[in-house]
Amino acid sequence: MCGISCIVALDHAPKNCSGRLDNPKTWPQQLDESLELIKHRGPDSRGQWISPDNKVALGHVRLAINDLSPDGAQPFHDEEDTVHAVVNGELYDYDSLRASLLEMTGYHFRGHSDSELVIALYKYYGLSFLSHLRGEFALCIYDSRTQTFIVARDRYGIKPLFYTFVDNRLLIAAEAKAFLPLGWEPQWDVAGLKEAGWNHDARTIFKGVRKVRPGHYMICQSFDSIESRPYWDIEYPLKTQPDPRSGQEMIEGVRSQMLEAIRIRLRADVPVGVYLSGGIDSSVIAGMVTHLVKEQGERMGNNHETERVSCFSIAFDEDSGFDESAIANRTADHLGVKYYKKHMSEAELAARFEDATWHCEHHNPDLNYVGKYALSELPQGLGFKVVLTGEGADEQFGGYPMYLPDYLREQDHAYASNPLPEETRKAQCVKTDEENSVYYESVGADGANRGPSLPRRMLNDITTVSSMAAFSPGVLFADWTKAYGTCDPQLTIANSVDGRAREKIMSEWHPLHAALYVWQKGHLSNIFLSCLGDRTEMAHSIEARTPFLDHHLTEYVNGLPPSVKIRWDEEDQRFTEKWILREASRPFITDELYRRKKHPYSAPTTYPEDGPLHKLLSGLLTRERVEELGFIAWDKAEGLVEKAFKYKDANAMRFAFTVAQWIVIGERFKVKRAEAPVSL
Numbered sequence: 059m060c061g062i063s064c065i066v067a068l069d070h071a072p073k074n075c076s077g078r079l080d081n082p083k084t085w086p087q088q089l090d091e092s093l094e095l096i097k098h099r100g101p102d103s104r105g106q107w108i109s110p111d112n113k114v115a116l117g118h119v120r121l122a123i124n125d126l127s128p129d130g131a132q133p134f135h136d137e138e139d140t141v142h143a144v145v146n147g148e149l150y151d152y153d154s155l156r157a158s159l160l161e162m163t164g165y166h167f168r169g170h171s172d173s174e175l176v177i178a179l180y181k182y183y184g185l186s187f188l189s190h191l192r193g194e195f196a197l198c199i200y201d202s203r204t205q206t207f208i209v210a211r212d213r214y215g216i217k218p219l220f221y222t223f224v225d226n227r228l229l230i231a232a233e234a235k236a237f238l239p240l241g242w243e244p245q246w247d248v249a250g251l252k253e254a255g256w257n258h259d260a261r262t263i264f265k266g267v268r269k270v271r272p273g274h275y276m277i278c279q280s281f282d283s284i285e286s287r288p289y290w291d292i293e294y295p296l297k298t299q300p301d302p303r304s305g306q307e308m309i310e311g312v313r314s315q316m317l318e319a320i321r322i323r324l325r326a327d328v329p330v331g332v333y334l335s336g337g338i339d340s341s342v343i344a345g346m347v348t349h350l351v352k353e354q355g356e357r358m359g360n361n362h363e364t365e366r367v368s369c370f371s372i373a374f375d376e377d378s379g380f381d382e383s384a385i386a387n388r389t390a391d392h393l394g395v396k397y398y399k400k401h402m403s404e405a406e407l408a409a410r411f412e413d414a415t416w417h418c419e420h421h422n423p424d425l426n427y428v429g430k431y432a433l434s435e436l437p438q439g440l441g442f443k444v445v446l447t448g449e450g451a452d453e454q455f456g457g458y459p460m461y462l463p464d465y466l467r468e469q470d471h472a473y474a475s476n477p478l479p480e481e482t483r484k485a486q487c488v489k490t491d492e493e494n495s496v497y498y499e500s501v502g503a504d505g506a507n508r509g510p511s512l513p514r515r516m517l518n519d520i521t522t523v524s525s526m527a528a529f530s531p532g533v534l535f536a537d538w539t540k541a542y543g544t545c546d547p548q549l550t551i552a553n554s555v556d557g558r559a560r561e562k563i564m565s566e567w568h569p570l571h572a573a574l575y576v577w578q579k580g581h582l583s584n585i586f587l588s589c590l591g592d593r594t595e596m597a598h599s600i601e602a603r604t605p606f607l608d609h610h611l612t613e614y615v616n617g618l619p620p621s622v623k624i625r626w627d628e629e630d631q632r633f634t635e636k637w638i639l640r641e642a643s644r645p646f647i648t649d650e651l652y653r654r655k656k657h658p659y660s661a662p663t664t665y666p667e668d669g670p671l672h673k674l675l676s677g678l679l680t681r682e683r684v685e686e687l688g689f690i691a692w693d694k695a696e697g698l699v700e701k702a703f704k705y706k707d708a709n710a711m712r713f714a715f716t717v718a719q720w721i722v723i724g725e726r727f728k729v730k731r732a733e734a735p736v737s738l
Contacts, residue, residue: 062100091239129169145173147195199653211331215272215583254547259554279287294571319608330359334369334384339448408670418589423712427589450606454635456623467569473619478626513552522573688732
């Protein structure tokens with residue numbers, strides 16, 4: 059797990075542009091300064107390589123996980139010194155891949171790092187090498203033989219990868235802050251903020267900075283032509299095709315796939331732990347890890363102890379209504395694991411707010427990311443570099459409440475044993491739509507945006523698209539931003555789905571699967587795997603591994619009928635989310651967790667007056683600082699802090715968090731004040 063910063067000088071770059079690669083005295087220093095800003099991603103070593111023709115530069119900071127020797131340092135080069143690469147991430151099952159490459163090609167490996175496989179696979183398979191990678195990764199390859207530069211990101215966007223252009227140079231990095239020493243001058247992407255493009259498509263909150271999309275690679279040929287192409291996508295079966303498998307067969311299939319996804323993620327040359335909350339997802343992982351260690355003799359990285367697994371958890375104040383640590387405690391006792399807990403008071407959240415925001419590089423209407431940032435301090439302080447986490451389970455198994463209306467939108471013809479009567483389905487469909495609107499309003503979101511609309515018509519009328527846009531702060535924007543026209547986050551979501559997938563959503567996929575697809579393309583990669591994943595973990599040099607996003611597992615789960623993901627319980631007259639995950643994991647978890655309903659990980663949204671957060675936000679949301687953003691109207695933001703803390707308005711609290719985060723980012727990145735373009 060590492061950080062990368064790379065540059066490609068395009069042929070049409072002006073010869074007098076600042077910081078050109080043909081100035082060898084300037085370039086290594088700039089690249090080193092870029093790597094310095096992301097050294098938290100790789101504190102163990104740093105390396106860079108600049109091509110002899112000063113066209114390409116590869117920079118890398120390393121968090122040593124596999125092959126701790128200098129042989130694992132990057133950039134990597136082949137024996138002929140023609141193919142060069144930097145890799146951020148973790149590749150699994152690399153022993154078998156390495157053995158097959160040795161047999162087929164006799165490739166000479168310098169060391170035993172999993173990342174070194176990338177060059178060997180590329181040289182044998184060409185661009186098809188990506189289909190052989192299993193894991194989470196972001197990488198850059200330069201092939202000097204063909205003047206081809208390749209940038210690729212893993213299937214779900216677990217690892218971040220950004221690009222921009224400065225003086226006709228292509229810049230690529232793991233975090234946008236790495237662009238700062240390379241001539242980049244940050245500006246707000248106001249339209250992208252208002253339309254929520256930063257959350258639902260390839261845009262970021264910064265103008266001109268883009269994400270490499272999950273499951274995509276970019277290719278730059280002859281320092282000129284640049285294209286982005288998909289190499290993988292999420293797929294679901296035809297909704298009218300009956301599944302012949304029995305329920306037990308599917309349960310055993312999920313269990314087998316889960317155990318294998320976890321087993322291969324225990325491999326490391328450093329200690330490995332588990333993040334444990336009070337929910338089923340992380341508890342499944344902790345339970346299966348414990349089984350693999352105690353019953354099958356697997357090791358947790360280089361940890362020689364084979365009896366006890368180390369788990370890490372976070373606790374909020376007991377009276378907050380968000381603390382799940384008591385359940386995590388009981389799970390830890392049941393499993394017999396070592397259990398370490400980090401308590402987060404309001405003061406602890408306030409103290410970390412600004413640093414966590416700097417690392418995330420985007421806003422979030424919840425302080426759960428600050429909690430995750432603090433949690434990652436715990437394993438780091440105990441000498442751990444790797445943890446397994448439960449991200450991705452809800453997106454695969456239908457865990458979130460907003461999926462239920464879309465599950466009920468159509469009958470499930472794929473599962474003949476579905477216990478849900480058709481009359482009940484129709485009645486529950488109306489009921490859950492109404493309940494979801496009330497729920498969103500209760501947590502400070504827009505519950506009135508769920509009516510018929512063009513975006514929903516484009517996506518087979520799924521309501522999940524409305525849920526994804528429920529926390530839009532558009533009402534705070536200055537009047538001049540109306541010049542950008544209608545900025546509808548729901549339309550952004552619908553437009554970001556490519557035509558092939560939209561056709562399948564309309565005619566082939568069950569609405570539940572359509573909802574899972576759209577959610578994963580937006581919220582999962584751009585929030586959950588970002589500020590609740592890589593960014594807050596790597597801020598403390600922690601590599602998080604996500605078994606639920608192993609593509610062998612997800613491809614199996616995607617092929618299951620909707621009604622084994624969300625299941626009607628006739629006896630209790632309620633729906634059970636993630637039913638098949640519960641059944642597959644039952645031997646490894648407590649009965650309490652098996653029967654527990656979903657509680658999303660969140661931080662409190664109400665806090666007392668005159669407390670640490672009230673004082674922090676009062677200091678941040680001043681007229682001068684808000685107006686320096688340029689795109690937020692002071693008369694719309696002026697009363698947010700009072701409404702949030704005095705009147706306990708959850709909507710105002712979320713908006714106050716959001717504006718405060720923009721202020722922190724704007725000041726730390728020195729973002730230029732947004733102004734209406736002259737043409738507008």
